[in-house]
Amino acid sequence: MRKLLVVEDQADIRSLIRATLEFEEFELHEAEDGATGLHKARALRPALMLLDVMMPGELDGIQVCERIKADKATAAIKVILLTARGQKTDLAAGKAAGCDAYLIKPFSPLQLIETIEQLLSDDSAVTNS
Amino acid sequence: MTTARGTLFDALNDRILILNRAGKVVYFNAAARGDFDGTLSALLVHPDLRAAITRVAAQPGAPMQRLKLPRDKDTEVNISVTTAPNGTDVAVVVHAAAPDIADGAIEGRTVAEVMRQHLHAPLSAFVKELTAASALSTQGQAVLERLEKVMDLIALFGSDALTGDERLLPTPLVEAVCAECANDPTRSRVVLSGFDDTLPPVYGAGRWLKRALREILDNAMGASPRQGATVEIRAQQSGEFLTLRVLNHGVMSAASWSKSKFVPFSAAARTGSAATHVGIGLPLAQRIVELHGGSMKVRTDEAEGTTEVTVQLPTGAPRFSATQLDAAQVQRYAEDLARLMARRKSKRSETAEPVRGEA
Numbered sequence: 001m002r003k004l005l006v007v008e009d010q011a012d013i014r015s016l017i018r019a020t021l022e023f024e025e026f027e028l029h030e031a032e033d034g035a036t037g038l039h040k041a042r043a044l045r046p047a048l049m050l051l052d053v054m055m056p057g058e059l060d061g062i063q064v065c066e067r068i069k070a071d072k073a074t075a076a077i078k079v080i081l082l083t084a085r086g087q088k089t090d091l092a093a094g095k096a097a098g099c100d101a102y103l104i105k106p107f108s109p110l111q112l113i114e115t116i117e118q119l120l121s122d123d124s125a126v127t128n129s
Numbered sequence: 130m131t132t133a134r135g136t137l138f139d140a141l142n143d144r145i146l147i148l149n150r151a152g153k154v155v156y157f158n159a160a161a162r163g164d165f166d167g168t169l170s171a172l173l174v175h176p177d178l179r180a181a182i183t184r185v186a187a188q189p190g191a192p193m194q195r196l197k198l199p200r201d202k203d204t205e206v207n208i209s210v211t212t213a214p215n216g217t218d219v220a221v222v223v224h225a226a227a228p229d230i231a232d233g234a235i236e237g238r239t240v241a242e243v244m245r246q247h248l249h250a251p252l253s254a255f256v257k258e259l260t261a262a263s264a265l266s267t268q269g270q271a272v273l274e275r276l277e278k279v280m281d282l283i284a285l286f287g288s289d290a291l292t293g294d295e296r297l298l299p300t301p302l303v304e305a306v307c308a309e310c311a312n313d314p315t316r317s318r319v320v321l322s323g324f325d326d327t328l329p330p331v332y333g334a335g336r337w338l339k340r341a342l343r344e345i346l347d348n349a350m351g352a353s354p355r356q357g358a359t360v361e362i363r364a365q366q367s368g369e370f371l372t373l374r375v376l377n378h379g380v381m382s383a384a385s386w387s388k389s390k391f392v393p394f395s396a397a398a399r400t401g402s403a404a405t406h407v408g409i410g411l412p413l414a415q416r417i418v419e420l421h422g423g424s425m426k427v428r429t430d431e432a433e434g435t436t437e438v439t440v441q442l443p444t445g446a447p448r449f450s451a452t453q454l455d456a457a458q459v460q461r462y463a464e465d466l467a468r469l470m471a472r473r474k475s476k477r478s479e480t481a482e483p484v485r486g487e488a
Contacts, residue, residue: 023476058369107458110472
């Protein structure tokens with residue numbers, strides 16, 4: 001079962017994501033801030049991370065993404081950024097940080113599942129080829 | 130009158146009276162009860178109101194009658210007369226007057242709100258006119274600068290003034306402010322240290338944070354008494370805070386700082402003297418920093434002849450309360466719930482099929 005790490009400071013949003021993915025075949029892990037999320041990503045090496053951009057504390061989502069993608073050991077982790085803001089500058093910052101996809105809140109649970117499946121199937125295709 | 134309806138009527142500020150078809154009062158709500166010795170008794174005998182009551186009593190279900198009658202020699206009161214909820218009696222509603230600032234009724238509004246409402250728009254228009262003027266004297270320019278600061282102070286009153294959620298990287302933010310200040314070659318040189326790409330972002334209103342930094346930098350540069358003096362800005366991350374230190378290497382009177390710092394409108398005119406240079410700017414900067422969840426301190430060292438302004442801003446986005454969930458996100462989930470359930474059902478069926486095949 002593939003590991004999926006949800007890094008989101010709002011507990012209720014984490015619950016909604018958990019409810020969305022509970023029937024999918026993932027081993028779900030959670031973190032409520034960027035620093036913990038980065039630590040867990042390095043320790044767990046999940047196949048995919050759902051990463052909130054606007055988080056309080058030392059690291060926000062963009063910074064975590066930058067560090068994940070800059071580290072060879074974790075660069076293969078697929079990262080989906082979740083954010084309430086859809087401004088061009090934010091999308092550009094996410095792209096510059098190396099994210100694989102970007103979902104703007106309020107996001108659709110089906111869109112979330114489809115994006116995850118798309119990214120992981122791409123990953124499988126590369127891995128299998 | 131049912132208890133529920135009576136409770137509802139008692140909760141209203143409007144005076145409500147129910148009269149039977151003979152014109153006798155059979156019910157009045159709490160607001161009317163307190164007014165029988167005043168306006169209400171005089172109104173009830175007013176011929177126009179009596180005529181309206183008679184018309185509605187004669188024809189239950191008739192269109193609502195609306196009247197405007199004198200409450201006293203200066204003001205009027207709006208009255209509606211209609212068929213009562215029981216379908217036969219007559220209801221008279223004497224509408225409560227709307228809150229009026231002229232009456233001194235500013236309950237529920239803060240002084241800041243009143244200032245914003247009454248001063249901000251005309252002041253903004255005036256500042257625009259001044260800005261558009263082709264040539265302003267030095268004194269005119271000074272007045273314009275102060276008016277802009279007063280406008281900003283008014284805009285920043287109240288704790289809800291800043292709702293910006295821009296992601297702001299410290300290095301470009303400070304560099305942009307320095308660039309604005311670099312136009313005057315006679316002023317101090319600014320030296321940056323500790324600024325690099327690893328500094329964490331802060332979230333807030335970019336325009337306001339730039340304004341705060343500009344005020345601090347302006348004060349520090351203005352305090353340096355000679356050409357070629359330097360102002361140093363140091364950046365450092367301290368846990369979940371970004372610390373910016375603006376160090377003025379020029380001479381500034383510690384006494385003038387301690388007496389006037391953070392006291393709005395305390396400044397004397399800009400005379401070029403370092404000791405009189407603290408005014409609206411630093412209180413404005415402090416207010417902006419605090420509205421971003423940060424703090425600002427000033428420390429002077431007379432022996433060294435330095436003044437240091439330290440700004441601490443929380444890194445990352447503002448914290449959400451545990452119970453705060455975006456209503457739009459819930460709504461989006463609710464909309465997709467049926468499709469999500471259908472997907473799950475479909476997945477379950479797919480999983481179950483091989484089992485049936487084996488059986």
